[in-house]
Amino acid sequence: MPGDRLTLQDRQQIAAGLRKELTYAAIGRRIGRPTSTVTREVMRNGGPRGYHAEVAHRAGAGHTRQRKTTPPTPSPGGAHLGGRDPRLVDEVDTQSMELMIQAGLPQMMAKVLAALFTTDSGSLTSAELVRRLHVSPASISKAIGYLENQALIKRERDPHSRAERYSIDDDVAFHSIMASARAQTQIAEACKIGAQKLGANTPAGARLENTSQFLLHVIDDLVRSVQHWHQVYSTHPRKTTATDD
Template sequence: MPGGRLTQQERQQIATGLADGLAYAEIGRRLDRPTSTITREVMRNGGPAGYRPELAQRATEQRAHRRRRSARQAKAAPDAYGRDPEAVREYEETLTTVFIASGTPRMMARVMACLTLSDSGSLTAAELAERLEVSPASVSKAIAFLESQDLVRRFREEGGRRERYGFDEDIWYQSMVASARSTAQVAETSRQGVAVLGRGTPAAVRLENAARFLDFVAETMLRASEQAREVLHANPATAPDGAAGPRPDRG
């Protein structure tokens, strides 16, 4: 029924729709479900190519079991800020789905979401494994990947021997700069191909136009990142009208 949990039969219909090449919106219409529900269901269960209805059903049952257990734990240890634990868990799943849709592998996306929503800003490997209910090896693999992408920092506990993992204020800035530089490298490589293929030929024109486009995008990303960097260090509560920093020029 609309608004309730997906049934096993609906999951089978999703798999059939994916096999037939239907868009998420069309599958949603046929099931009388929001497109976002179909997108989240597919992305959290292997993506379009790896979606299996029986595995998705089993994963849902396991998540429900974890929620019930977490709810019992939450009653024993209430949230320090008075937040609704169920709402926080639902949002963490939504955030994880967004990270997956952006190209982040599922386990790495779960770690990113968990760290993002941690009030302390960092967690040990053991804490991550406990919160995500996965093996330490899975956490270690995810952390290694995220570190290689400069998406996670490694901290040493003051006066302790344990390492913590988390974000610092500049991690999103560094990520954007790295992306801009990668885009600029593609632009430069495209430009090199113009001479090889002969200036004015169809292929060379295509490469030259791509290089100009990518150059513009890379320069804009770098400039915008520099202009907005201060937002990462701002306190939104002190900004007038909730505006914590510069806004994109919509002119």
């Protein structure tokens, strides 16, 4: 097997696996490659819905020729990689991004979030994100707005310049789940109101009432669990006061 270079046959099997909706791990086992190799290959060539074996193979051949003729240059985001091998960071970025996309996050939003997750500071400016992801400022702005609305990131002023920084902290999962719980609570309340208007004895009303009760009980259990584990794993534990006794 010639190093990490994929053959046209490999890429055709990847395309076939994507059509069958196989996981990247399953595709990797089929062609004898690591999951990360398959993930990186697909995300660099149109994503799971836009991947074409022949197009990807031509692009891969072009990248190979470029590597042979072009000396390596420092990564533009190297200052934020903590001295790590950029290829390693890229691999973690790609894997994280793919999982986020599978969970329903749009691709550009997943790229930005993955970049913030794999930066030690957890904070980047728009210009830094543009250089790191090789996308337009408009794309970054749209992604930031979406992620901020989902309570996944926050804005803060750079103390050393006038630029805004976009940051992610250790509590991002907590804030995201709580935001989702609030949205689900609104849905439950809307179902309850709908049930009252249609009549709880009607099939539609009963369906809405059952949905409302189900959501409210699940949300209550979820919020209690999230608050408990957030306190256990928080890197900034809440201080105990006299009223906690």
